[in-house]
Amino acid sequence: xxxxxxxxxxxxxxxxxxxxxxxxxxxxxxxxxxxxxxxxxxxxxxxxxxxxxxxxxxxxxxxxxxxxxxxxxxxxxxxxxxxxxxxxxxxxxxxxxxxxxxxxxxxxxxxxxxxxxxxxxxxxxxxxxxxxxxxxxxxxxxxxx
Amino acid sequence: xxxxxxxxxxxxxxxxxxxxxxxxxxxxxxxxxxxxxxxxxxxxxxxxxxxxxxxxxxxxxxxxxxxxxxxxxxxxxxxxxxxxxxxxxxxxxxxxxxxxxxxxxxxxxxxxxxxxxxxxxxxxxxxxxxxxxxxxxxxxxxxxxxxxxxxx
Numbered sequence: 177x178x179x180x181x182x183x184x185x186x187x188x189x190x191x192x193x194x195x196x197x198x199x200x201x202x203x204x205x206x207x208x209x210x211x212x213x214x215x216x217x218x219x220x221x222x223x224x225x226x227x228x229x230x231x232x233x234x235x236x237x238x239x240x241x242x243x244x245x246x247x248x249x250x251x252x253x254x255x256x257x258x259x260x261x262x263x264x265x266x267x268x269x270x271x272x273x274x275x276x277x278x279x280x281x282x283x284x285x286x287x288x289x290x291x292x293x294x295x296x297x298x299x300x301x302x303x304x305x306x307x308x309x310x311x312x313x314x315x316x317x318x319x320x321x
Numbered sequence: 322x323x324x325x326x327x328x329x330x331x332x333x334x335x336x337x338x339x340x341x342x343x344x345x346x347x348x349x350x351x352x353x354x355x356x357x358x359x360x361x362x363x364x365x366x367x368x369x370x371x372x373x374x375x376x377x378x379x380x381x382x383x384x385x386x387x388x389x390x391x392x393x394x395x396x397x398x399x400x401x402x403x404x405x406x407x408x409x410x411x412x413x414x415x416x417x418x419x420x421x422x423x424x425x426x427x428x429x430x431x432x433x434x435x436x437x438x439x440x441x442x443x444x445x446x447x448x449x450x451x452x453x454x455x456x457x458x459x460x461x462x463x464x465x466x467x468x469x470x471x472x473x
Contacts, residue, residue: 181358184351186342190362193341194369200334201370202377207326209387210394212334214423219448234324235331239424240431242335243344247432253339255429256347257436259419268426268440270415272447275423278408279398282422283334285409286367291374292382292395299401300409307413312353315418 201288204235213284214239215275278304322389335428341366344428346420353417 201212208231217235220228243253259267275281278300280289285304289297338344343366351360384393416422421429421440429437 178355178359181351181360184348184358184360184362186362187365190341190343190365191369193337193339193343194366194371195373196337196340197334197366198337198370198373198377200330200337201374202381203326203333204330205381205387205393205395206377207387207389207391208323208330209381209389209391211396212330214334214427215448218423218427218445219451222445222449222452230324231327234328236427238328238331238333239335239338239427241328242332242339243428243431245332246336246339253432254342254345254347255432255434256345257420257429257434258347258350259436261436261439264419264421264436264440265443267415267419267421268443268445269447269450270411270418271422271426271440272415272444272449273451274408274410274412274415274447276408276448276451278405278412279396281412281424282416283424287370287374288378289396290367291371291378293375294396294399296396296399296401296405300405303406303409304413304416307410308353308417309355311414311417312350313356316350316354317356 197283197287198291201283201291205288211284211288213280213288215271215281216279216284219272219276274304323391326389334424335431337370338425338428341369344425344432346425346429349416349420349422349425353420 204210204212217232221232246253257264278285280297280300285297285300290301342348342362348360348362352363381393382395387393419440421437423444426437426441426444430441
């Protein structure tokens with residue numbers, strides 16, 4: 177039986193943030209004609225071709241600049257990283273390899289792909305969600321971390 | 322112009338991750354931990370994003386060029402294969418370990434978190450590893466010509 181953590185649950189801000197993410201992805205495809213898939217945008221920088229680098233750097237720059245712009249206006253967002261250093265390195269390697277082989281991440285498959293009703297993106301989303309649930313179960317409840 | 326709109330899209334995407342709470346790994350883990358006390362927030366982020374996304378992609382799908390005149394580049398691949406699902410599974414394991422996926426990792430990096438920098442650096446190594454492996458595989462699959470006569 178699942179019990180909901182009502183104290184942690186932020187329905188309205190999460191919904192509003194989701195709408196902003198949808199607007200960002202929508203704006204990007206309507207103006208630039210491209211999928212706002214962050215692993216794809218970033219990964220493409222490691223296979224540089226002429227005329228294909230500047231917009232990728234700009235998109236990644238926007239993401240990195242977002243908290244800086246945010247801090248000028250609002251409070252520092254909560255950020256709690258429980259994973260230790262070695263775990264973060266292993267996780268980063270897996271996320272890097274997995275998103276490139278799987279041709280997308282939470283943004284490309286999860287947001288854009290599902291918005292396009294792509295069965296391929298649905299399959300990828302089910303795969304990474306299932307693996308995420310299983311991994312947290314193992315790490316938190318079996319390994320006792 | 323495409324560079325400016327690209328930057329603004331990334332910026333807005335980053336704001337969305339901050340407002341939604343998804344830049345915080347503890348919140349992602351709270352969603353992925355079904356057997357503890359579950360935080361369903363991520364589901365609402367997806368609902369909000371997809372609700373807007375459906376409208377935008379409906380319009381985009383009927384166009385061959387973007388509003389700025391760029392070629393519309395929507396994915397054509399439809400195949401669901403081991404590579405797609407396997408990649409998704411590997412990504413999901415990493416996501417579950419750290420609570421970071423690529424976007425939130427970059428946003429947390431912008432907040433000056435050293436741990437986020439370590440994650441992003443390792444992620445880039447993983448992406449580079451993909452390029453390296455795939456390049457080797459391409460070279461193995463297409464042997465170099467023995468002589469110039471192969472081109473004749």
